[in-house]
Amino acid sequence: MSKSRVLIAVCAVALSTLAVAHNKEDGAAEYRMGLMSVIGWNFGPLGAMVKGKQPFDAAEFSKRADRIANFSDQLLEGFPKGSDNAEHTASKADIWTNWEDFQGKARDFEREAKALAAVAKNNDEAKDKEQFKKVAETCKSCHEKYKKKD
Amino acid sequence: MSKSRVLIAVCAVALSTLAVAHNKEDGAAEYRMGLMSVIGWNFGPLGAMVKGKQPFDAAEFSKRADRIANFSDQLLEGFPKGSDNAEHTASKADIWTNWEDFQGKARDFEREAKALAAVAKNNDEAKDKEQFKKVAETCKSCHEKYKKKD
Numbered sequence: 001m002s003k004s005r006v007l008i009a010v011c012a013v014a015l016s017t018l019a020v021a022h023n024k025e026d027g028a029a030e031y032r033m034g035l036m037s038v039i040g041w042n043f044g045p046l047g048a049m050v051k052g053k054q055p056f057d058a059a060e061f062s063k064r065a066d067r068i069a070n071f072s073d074q075l076l077e078g079f080p081k082g083s084d085n086a087e088h089t090a091s092k093a094d095i096w097t098n099w100e101d102f103q104g105k106a107r108d109f110e111r112e113a114k115a116l117a118a119v120a121k122n123n124d125e126a127k128d129k130e131q132f133k134k135v136a137e138t139c140k141s142c143h144e145k146y147k148k149k150d
Numbered sequence: 151m152s153k154s155r156v157l158i159a160v161c162a163v164a165l166s167t168l169a170v171a172h173n174k175e176d177g178a179a180e181y182r183m184g185l186m187s188v189i190g191w192n193f194g195p196l197g198a199m200v201k202g203k204q205p206f207d208a209a210e211f212s213k214r215a216d217r218i219a220n221f222s223d224q225l226l227e228g229f230p231k232g233s234d235n236a237e238h239t240a241s242k243a244d245i246w247t248n249w250e251d252f253q254g255k256a257r258d259f260e261r262e263a264k265a266l267a268a269v270a271k272n273n274d275e276a277k278d279k280e281q282f283k284k285v286a287e288t289c290k291s292c293h294e295k296y297k298k299k300d
Contacts, residue, residue: 027194031190033184033187035184037181038181041180067224070217
């Protein structure tokens with residue numbers, strides 16, 4: 001193979017790798033935004049019940065708390081290194097420069113969300129509300145630091 | 151109250167109801183698109199393993215099949231009546247005019263996805279692949295009829 005052919009072949013491989021990487025980044029951003037929407041969809045009715053805007057329904061509260069707990073350990077895989085370069089993302093690049101801190105915050109959410117799912121099985125409205133607020137605090141703490149303003 | 155004031159008050163209530171309904175529709179569309187992204191994120195590696203583009207990993211296959219099974223009965227609530235009017239949606243209005251048929255297709259997906267999660271616990275690559283194809287068929291059958299072309 002001539003030198004120029006080798007170069008073309010190497011470039012083709014490099015470019016296709018870059019193209020895949022770019023798609024992967026966009027895919028990760030789409031995934032994490034999708035997962036946030038799904039969590040928000042389930043978190044909304046819990047918040048409405050906690051604030052008295054919707055009648056408290058223990059079974060509904062527990063069902064949605066269970067879902068959020070299930071989603072909670074699926075978040076981090078949506079933030080692979082380099083995916084701050086995705087075309088559309090609400091994630092600040094600080095996530096990857098402060099990865100340990102960000103990961104800690106994601107795990108705080110996971111821990112409190114799983115605690116909410118456990119508490120919600122006991123049909124105790126006051127305790128549900130107390131634990132709900134702890135989950136909400138973990139969301140807020142992370143979004144304030146790592147989510148771009150709308 | 152004068153007639154004009156009554157009219158203004160009635161219009162204000164009507165408009166705020168419309169505004170809420172509109173937000174609810176957009177919220178539902180955002181939720182269902184988010185859930186589709188999350189399902190796709192997990193379905194991708196299964197497809198890659200089935201097609202031999204990624205080494206078969208029984209534990210990974212089972213983990214992602216479990217997730218998809220969990221999501222499968224969370225789809226229908228993302229299609230409330232009227233949400234064909236959402237600002238951004240890939241859903242055809244036919245969904246709501248053929249609701250029974252659409253609901254049947256969503257339940258086909260749910261049944262086959264749950265069967266895949268069950269099959270995947272047995273670490274039998276051939277059976278995993280066979281059942282994966284049945285799930286994929288239910289996606290295709292519904293998308294062809296009810297999803298707008300990109």
